[in-house]
Amino acid sequence: MDTLFAPFDGATFPRQLSVPQLTKLLESPLATQVPLPPSTYQSVHQLYPDLFVEETNASAPLLASTLVKSLQTPWPTGSPTELLYTPFWATVGYGLPEVIGRQLGLNVSESRDKEDASITIADKRRDYMQHLDNVLVVGGEDKPKRELMQKAVQELLDKHKGANAAVYGDLGYLILFATAADAVRVFALNLHQNARLEPLIPEFVMVDLLGRQRIVKLFINLIRWLRTVHELSLLPPPPPAQLLVPFKRPSPYPADEAGHQQSEVEITLRFKGVEKLFTVPGSHVQELLDVYGLLQHLQLPGAILCKSLQVNGEQLKLQYPMSKQRKASRRSRSCSVRLRLEPLGALVRITGTAQLRSLVSCILTTLKHVHQHDFVHRDIRLDNVLRVNDGWLLIDWELAGRTNQLVWWEGKLLPDAVKHRTEPFTCKTDLWQLGMLIKTATVCADVAITSFADRLLAGEFTTAALAQASLW
Secondary structure (H helix, E strand, O other): OOOOOOOOOOOOOOOOOOHHHHHHHHOOOOOOOEEEOHHHHHHHHHHOOOOEEEOOOOOOHHHHHHHHHHHHOOOOOOOOOOHHHOHHHHHHHHHHHHHHHHHOOOOEEEEEEEEOOOOOOOOOEEEEEEEEOOEEEEEEEEEOOHHHHHHHHHHHHHHHOOOOHHHHOOOOEEEEEEEEOOEEEEEEEEOOOOOEEEEEEEEEEOOOHHHHHHHHHHHHHHHHHHHHHHHOOOOOOOOOOOOOOOEEEOOOOOOOOOOOOOOOEEEEEOOOOEEEEEEEEHHHHHHHHHHHHHHHHHOOOOEOEEEEEEEOOEEEOOOOOOOOOOOHHHOOOEEEEEEEEEOOOEEOOOOOHHHHHHHHHHHHHHHHHHHHOOEEOOOOOHHHEEEEOOEEEEOOOOOOEEOOEOOOOOOOOOOHHHHOOOOOEOHHHHHHHHHHHHHHHOOOOOHHHHHHHHHHHOOOOOOHHHHHHOOO
């Protein structure tokens, strides 16, 4: 099995999209044959003579049975339905990478028919998603009739354009499948050329024997492609969950005035952004509205933006300054809040001092504008910075608020006086947290970097602008 699914040569592997190279890889000859016991070999070797070899003590029985099933599963008959739901397609194509990938030790998973609110067309469901290390790298769109192939291709583009290249690190493209009844076409989405869809493999029919052999070989090579992407570490650090699979984080908010604890924050990653659902004491709602209204007003490249905000199911229009007519801050009961935030970024892996300087400079630029409006972030740490294209994004503004307030949460990254509530949280405290970020992210013992971090921690800079002017 290891030979059949061996990674491609890393020296020639197309990290950025090269249509001839990628097409050649996906249509490469099989690297070896799969051993089958005589009883099975006699019944299936004619289905794909180059794939199997007879061997009395055949190894890899799960691999052999999976591939045999891929070739023997009958093509569905009757009224046309999307291939997404047929046993054949689940076995021969979309199911194969997950089954074999897991045997190879890869974090490969698939999901189908998932609704994604970030899709801008009427059909907001993703027919197929193949994730590697929780990142969508292969997508698909299914239609029930051959004459709908062009619609499938158009929806592939509509549902995947706008992908943030930073999420894919050193991988410059996605692989996408369009199927219409028994026909299939393969494309690549170039992440660095304005979401351009490039044809890789022209349309062919899967229902006959040659077509079925071709699709099985294609997916064997697709697994080799997944393995190569993983072994070359082309993707950034994996996100905490794959797209459209909710996960939870502890709530930063205290109990409300009635003593009710806040529920956990439910987070769902979408193709273009993230959705958060949580409860918040009514006394904190107005500040939350003010913070995201300010960010909407400023439109800072270095701060995540709120595209939609609901309180107790009511959609609110963000503006700055926010209207006080709701009197939200006077409520004592807990309120349900749903945020839709964009863009989606990649987790940060600091690899050099130039990269660290760029990150710190971006944060200081963002803080400079926010501080001018008497707001502070109050939760600056590396986990709350994402990579977006060639820049950086400061996220998680739920703890943000007006400057010169006492903290109401138990935070580890706080100066002692602020933590013990003998001093308020000020703009200088944001800079102190930035100093701690630098200390934890420094990739070398650079005297200039260490000195700058120490000055931030000592409160030497009164504003973010002064700190930025003194950057190492």
